[in-house]
Amino acid sequence: QVQxxxxxAEVKKPGASVKVSCKASGYTFTSYGISWVRQAPGxxxxxxxxxxxxxxxxxxxxxxxxxxxxxxxxxxSTAYMELRSLxxxxxxxxxxxxxxxxYSDWGQGTLVTVSS
Amino acid sequence: DIQMTQSPSSLSASVGDRVTITxxxxxxxxxxxxxxxxxxxxxxxxxxxxxxxxxSGVPSRFSGxxxxxxxxxxxxxxxPEDVATYYCQKYNSALITFGQGTRLExx
Numbered sequence: 001q002v003q004x005x006x007x008x009a010e011v012k013k014p015g016a017s018v019k020v021s022c023k024a025s026g027y028t029f030t031s032y033g034i035s036w037v038r039q040a041p042g043x044x045x046x047x048x049x050x051x052x053x054x055x056x057x058x059x060x061x062x063x064x065x066x067x068x069x070x071x072x073x074x075x076x077s078t079a080y081m082e083l084r085s086l087x088x089x090x091x092x093x094x095x096x097x098x099x100x101x102x103y104s105d106w107g108q109g110t111l112v113t114v115s116s
Numbered sequence: 117d118i119q120m121t122q123s124p125s126s127l128s129a130s131v132g133d134r135v136t137i138t139x140x141x142x143x144x145x146x147x148x149x150x151x152x153x154x155x156x157x158x159x160x161x162x163x164x165x166x167x168x169x170x171x172s173g174v175p176s177r178f179s180g181x182x183x184x185x186x187x188x189x190x191x192x193x194x195x196p197e198d199v200a201t202y203y204c205q206k207y208n209s210a211l212i213t214f215g216q217g218t219r220l221e222x223x
Contacts, residue, residue, distance in 0.1 A: 102150035
């Protein structure tokens with residue numbers, strides 16, 4: 001079965017960077033893109049961007065352009081999302097999701113807390 | 117950017133009621149519309165894709181309809197386990213957008 005397993009919770013100071021991983025199994029990694037979605041406490045879902053696991057092409061949400069980088073390692077079937085210059089409003093649960101027609105498979109979520 | 121507007125933002129209904137949630141796109145998106153259910157503290161779950169295709173394993177009381185700019189998610193007979201927040205999502209282009217969510221409670 002398809003599984004997306006994310007790295008553990010992080011606590012960061014404002015201005016720092018965080019890199020979240022998402023290890024995929026149960027399907028051919030390069031056949032699907034990976035999207036990243038975040039959810040601030042008590043808020044809705046916010047799409048952050050997408051990466052093709054086939055060729056590394058990316059699309060990022062405009063508000064995160066310049067601060068976010070998504071990458072993949074096809075040798076380990078792992079996707080990564082790095083967010084830089086963290087602010088308090090980046091505190092959220094970060095999800096990876098397999099990009100099919102809609103997101104049928106999600107990681108368990110990674111809580112990133114930004115606090116001084 | 118295409119905006120997705122859900123209504124209502126919250127609603128309360130009784131067990132057995134027919135419930136309808138609406139999602140409107142600011143521009144036409146054909147049928148590139150998905151619906152998700154998120155229970156408190158849980159990961160979102162895909163219910164419907166391509167506006168009206170039921171995801172495998174989702175109860176048949178859930179259905180979706182619409183095309184272009186106006187879409188609906190319908191629960192034919194509300195069950196207690198349907199308490200959740202529901203989100204629409206458009207995916208007709210490289211830029212994905214979610215609706216703001218509809219919180220559904222039992223009356």
